[in-house]
Amino acid sequence: MLGKFFRKPEPEQSDRVPPGQHLAKGFPVLTYGETPNISTDKWELKVWGLVKPVTFNWSDLMAMPQNHFTADFHCVTRWSKLDVQWTGVKVTDFMSHLEIDPKAVHIMEHCYGGYTTNISVADFLREENFFAHTLSGEPLSADHGGPMRLVVPHLYAWKSAKWINGLEFLDNEELGFWERNGYHKRGEPWAEERYGSI
Numbered sequence: 001m002l003g004k005f006f007r008k009p010e011p012e013q014s015d016r017v018p019p020g021q022h023l024a025k026g027f028p029v030l031t032y033g034e035t036p037n038i039s040t041d042k043w044e045l046k047v048w049g050l051v052k053p054v055t056f057n058w059s060d061l062m063a064m065p066q067n068h069f070t071a072d073f074h075c076v077t078r079w080s081k082l083d084v085q086w087t088g089v090k091v092t093d094f095m096s097h098l099e100i101d102p103k104a105v106h107i108m109e110h111c112y113g114g115y116t117t118n119i120s121v122a123d124f125l126r127e128e129n130f131f132a133h134t135l136s137g138e139p140l141s142a143d144h145g146g147p148m149r150l151v152v153p154h155l156y157a158w159k160s161a162k163w164i165n166g167l168e169f170l171d172n173e174e175l176g177f178w179e180r181n182g183y184h185k186r187g188e189p190w191a192e193e194r195y196g197s198i
């Protein structure tokens with residue numbers, strides 16, 4: 001698998017590449033199904049379930065503090081990309097606008113196009129997670145999840161929902177698309193949580 005699409009990590013990078021992963025050349029696109037085309041003036045993010053329901057639009061997100069992020073990206077199909085440069089809104093800043101029922105312990109991420117993926121509130125509420133609208137200084141392209149995606153650097157990238165449009169707060173763990181199809185409920189790359197037990 002090394003060669004055209006992958007390269008071996010430099011020694012100083014190797015402790016940042018999880019077991020069983022290779023560094024990708026470029027930034028591959030990994031999408032199941034069609035790529036939705038959503039303009040910023042149509043884009044919305046709804047929250048519902050065990051939370052006070054609210055709908056955010058593009059200007060709501062732009063009015064929140066904007067930050068630059070450098071994050072490593074690990075796809076379960078065994079490619080990783082280090083130091084991806086993004087701009088967007090920290091999940092913790094976004095969450096300060098929500099009134100969450102304390103019974104909420106899990107979240108289903110929903111996307112334009114119907115993709116879903118589940119995450120615990122604890123994994124979601126980490127300081128390093130963010131909503132991204134800019135990649136390497138350019139507006140995030142549709143194939144990488146533009147206009148807005150989630151990035152959860154500490155889990156396999158299938159948890160980083162592209163074209164995100166909903167967060168459903170739950171009192172129990174439900175499974176998203178890949179999780180129902182044999183992938184791990186949590187997906188921690190350093191523990192190689194690739195596949196579920198069923």
Ligand SMILES: Nc1nc2c(c(=O)[nH]1)N[C@H]1C(S)=C(S)[C@@H](COP(=O)(O)O)O[C@H]1N2
Nearest residue numbers: 028029030031032075111115144157158162
């Ligand atoms: N809506 C949606 N989000 C998604 C996916 C998808 O198919 N649909 N693929 C996931 C997977 S498996 C990976 S590895 C990353 C890929 O992001 P990229 O295409 O920007 O590299 O997006 C994740 N988020």
Ligand SMILES: [Mo]
Nearest residue numbers: 030075076158
């Ligand atoms: Mo992936």
